[in-house]
Amino acid sequence: MPNQLLLPLRNVGLIFRKELAAYFNSSVAYITLLVFLLITGWFFSSSFFIINESDLRVLFSLVPIIYLFFIPAVTMGLIAREKSSGTMEFLVTLPFSDWEVVLGKYLAAVALIAVGLGFTLFHFATLVLVATDLDPGAVFTGYLGLLLVGGVYAAAGVFCSALTSNQITAFILSFMIVFVFFMLDKMLIFVPGSLTALVQYVSIDFHLSNISRGVIDSRNLVYFASTTGLFLMLAVRVLEMRKWR
Numbered sequence: 001m002p003n004q005l006l007l008p009l010r011n012v013g014l015i016f017r018k019e020l021a022a023y024f025n026s027s028v029a030y031i032t033l034l035v036f037l038l039i040t041g042w043f044f045s046s047s048f049f050i051i052n053e054s055d056l057r058v059l060f061s062l063v064p065i066i067y068l069f070f071i072p073a074v075t076m077g078l079i080a081r082e083k084s085s086g087t088m089e090f091l092v093t094l095p096f097s098d099w100e101v102v103l104g105k106y107l108a109a110v111a112l113i114a115v116g117l118g119f120t121l122f123h124f125a126t127l128v129l130v131a132t133d134l135d136p137g138a139v140f141t142g143y144l145g146l147l148l149v150g151g152v153y154a155a156a157g158v159f160c161s162a163l164t165s166n167q168i169t170a171f172i173l174s175f176m177i178v179f180v181f182f183m184l185d186k187m188l189i190f191v192p193g194s195l196t197a198l199v200q201y202v203s204i205d206f207h208l209s210n211i212s213r214g215v216i217d218s219r220n221l222v223y224f225a226s227t228t229g230l231f232l233m234l235a236v237r238v239l240e241m242r243k244w245r
Contacts, residue, residue: 015104
């Protein structure tokens with residue numbers, strides 16, 4: 001029984017390491033991380049030196065916008081690239097299940113997102129040196145919220161990458177999905193009153209704002225976990241459909 005439990009974890013780990021190495025063996029990781037850091041650095045520096053705002057609120061509000069382009073770029077080739085190159089057929093001949101492949105690739109994307117967020121801790125270190133009223137708890141929950149949002153968007157990107165063998169198409173589909181999630185709470189004034197509560201709950205920004213205030217509510221965690229799980233499950237189902245063609 002222990003071996004039966006460890007084997008799937010080992011397979012996921014193999015896929016994870018393979019995909020993470022693929023990121024850093026190509027220019028994808030370096031270009032996306034560089035652009036991510038340049039944009040966050042520019043806006044943080046502008047708020048810090050020009051308007052003298054010594055907190056991370058600018059960064060926490062900016063990163064979800066950068067995610068709209070950053071995460072589709074990170075995830076577009078996860079499965080689409082395998083399909084277009086023909087390596088997907090080789091991959092499925094190995095003793096890996098579809099969910100192991102999807103989960104391993106998803107975790108690699110989340111790891112790259114975490115690396116990007118980790119580099120922005122330089123801004124936090126800068127504030128520690130000059131500010132005396134920083135709330136470490138709020139900073140922690142702010143970063144946790146950003147990572148959870150990145151996890152949802154990455155899962156959506158994996159699903160879109162599974163739908164097609166064209167990476168550009170995967171990017172566009174992923175961008176459209178994350179853009180809808182991003183805009184939902186901003187469109188509440190156009191939503192009928194009877195649907196406001198539902199649309200607000202589906203909106204990812206509503207849950208991110210709760211966590212960013214330092215409140216870790218189980219309802220928010222359930223939302224992030226269930227939405228991420230839904231997209232990953234859909235990605236697995238898409239891969240399983242090839243068996244019936």
